[in-house]
Amino acid sequence: MARDQLFLTTKVWISNGGYEKAKASIEESLRKLKSDYIDLMLIHQPFNDYYGTYRAMEEAYREGKLRAIGVSNFYPDRLVDLCQFVEITPAVNQVGTHPFLQQGAAHEIMKKYGVQHESWGPFAEGKKGMFSNPVIQEIGGKYGKSAAQTILRFLIQSDVVVIPKSTHQARMAENFDVFDFSLSEADMEAIRGLDEGTSAFLSHQDPAQLNSSPLCTEERNGRMDYVQLGGSDIRASRLCVGCMSFGDPASKMHAWTLDPQKSEEIIRHALELGINFFDTANTYSAGTSEEYLGRAIKNNVSRDKVVLASKVYFNEGHLSRTAILREINGTLRRLGTDYLDLYIIHRFDSDTPVEETMEALHSLVKAGKVRALGASAMYGYQFCQLQMCAKDHGWTPFVSMQNHYNLLYREDERELIPICDQMHVARTPYSPLAAGRLARPEWSADTLRSRTDKVAASKYDSTQESDRRIVKRVQELAEKYAATMTQIALAWQFAKGVTSPIIGATKVEYFDDAAGALNITLAAEDVSYLEELYVPHRVVGAL
Incomplete structure (x- = not known):
């Protein structure tokens, strides 16, 4: 497949935060991907010297090594702060988003600043009975779709780009088969009612969780x-x-x-x-x-x-x-x-x-x-x-x-x-x-x-x-x-x-x-x- 037919995204990890380390990390990613450019580079977490990291990414963007730059796991306060003090607005904010954590307020902030909302973990790895939830199953049944397809369709109609992860070919094909139907407003409202507002993994704003998180040790x-x-x-x-x-x-x-x-x-x-x-x-x-x-x-x-x-x-x-x-x-x-x-x-x-x-x-x-x-x-x-x-x-x-x-x-x-x-x-x-x-x-x-x-x-x-x-x-x-x-x-x-x-x-x-x-x-x-x-x-x- 020709390189221009692929859209490659990768990230700068926490330990590579700061201007110099981030520059080296970008070059390392280019080498490993065997490409002379990356379509989208993100800061993985809002920790370490992420301003220095972002400066390195802006520089690589101007040099043509990165076609777009963005962030991941940035809560609204940190995203707004970053947007106000950088030269290039992040194209994307990739945050954990699924029916039990819909990120409504964060989504509105992203829209205001022109940042695309992208979801990692749209299925929350099946936690909290995601795939057996009766509301999701009932709605999916109306359209002859699986719970996973119903979840993806809900997020897509909410203007969220989704990243469903799978290692099974059949499941990948199923995840793509979500563009031949639309959820009604009543269906959308029913799924919106599932929002609990808490992460199934980690809150980046809770000091107690951060101090004990492997991310920070x-x-x-x-x-x-x-x-x-x-x-x-x-x-x-x-x-x-x-x-x-x-x-x-x-x-x-x-x-x-x-x-x-x-x-x-x-x-x-x-x-x-x-x-x-x-x-x-x-x-x-x-x-x-x-x-x-x-x-x-x-x-x-x-x-x-x-x-x-x-x-x-x-x-x-x-x-x-x-x-x-x-x-x-x-x-x-x-x-x-x-x-x-x-x-x-x-x-x-x-x-x-x-x-x-x-x-x-x-x-x-x-x-x-x-x-x-x-x-x-x-x-x-x-x-x-x-x-x-x-x-x-x-x-x-x-x-x-x-x-x-x-x-x-x-x-x-x-x-x-x-x-x-x-x-x-x-x-x-x-x-x-x-x-x-x-x-x-x-x-x-x-x-x-x-x-x-x-x-x-x-x-x-x-x-x-x-x-x-x-x-x-x-x-x-x-x-x-x-x-x-x-x-x-x-x-x-x-x-x-x-x-x-x-x-x-x-x-x-x-x-x-x-x-x-x-x-x-x-x-x-x-x-x-x-x-x-x-x-x-x-x-x-x-x-």
Whole structure:
């Protein structure tokens, strides 16, 4: 498609506020979009030095780099103040607007100053029963339209530009199909009566909300949240990049792993989303996963800005002292770093005394080669044995557990998870989407990974008949929350106390999708609805 057939909008984020930073941010956006101009650039929030930001945008406008400039989330007082003291009036003010927050007074102010009212979140992410509201449903039924289409038509007739967000092609088509009918004045008045005047997300004028909001703390970077990893001092993103997808297919581990260039593209995009947590292992694709990750980190971000985790076990000597000391050096060399943030034992080693393993791991922490320790996929009694050994000898305990956990496999709820919670151990489960089975209505997909991943097939396909009913419920709630199945499956993980699920993906858009889960809070009854059809499974993962 020709560039002049597209209208591209992007924003300057809070941390890039001020004249100099905003100038650099504009240039960065042009580079990432691979365009010599942007159709509309907005200030994302009315915080930081937004006057300096606006001056930089005015300058870029005069230079032809921006065709139009505007603001986002500016309440009337700040919009009026800005309009009176800038040379170029904002073309747009993009604010949260939906039937429960119609922004009537703000809309009149925008009209007075010639600023177009644009709505982000026209569905409020389905909060407060938006799609099941009887008034909206009844009006939509009269025209043979869905609740979503009725909402969009109401806003459009209110002279509001709408930005409905969806990752489903059919839903996108539905959202566009709103120009073949008009609501009557009686219908418009009925929907106007739904206005509650309060945001479903955040009031930018309430100091109490602002002080506790991730927008105003270091706990949020764009769309990402951060949390302390167990009892360590490590601050990790709420999503972790699983790096088993990276590596040389010639290693014979997996046929679907990505080459260095595609791996770096994924890693760079994850960093742009604010993800700082990356998980690999010494044996993933014969060590090339670590190599590709280390190379990408070196090319894109300072080492101290990321949390790197790797594992040891599936190697000669498993968790013997000799093996641990040998394998950490290989991991550090391949990653191109002199320390590891999190060193994880991949399994429990029944052939090595736990004292030998724990003392060797502790020595790495004392030597500064490792900041913290984690474990993965074992029985609860085994994990407890390791932790008690560390406690009895004054050695470093584990701060994280990477276990097999998702809506289709919940066996660790019997023993391991309660132990982790009691010991304040962060949970970072692998396979949170059951190898994609929780991310799509169909059980299998026609992809290279689906066709060749025999490990995933052995984990899930034997219980397909009973588990498909759970997948159907994920799909139902995705419709209810106007979200994707991925987001519902991950939102369930967060509802269950998971710290950071590990997302293994081979396409950048999968991480955009996953990040959307951070904006969803499942109701208690929906969590129960997802869980009630589960039946016991054979143990998979622990050796």
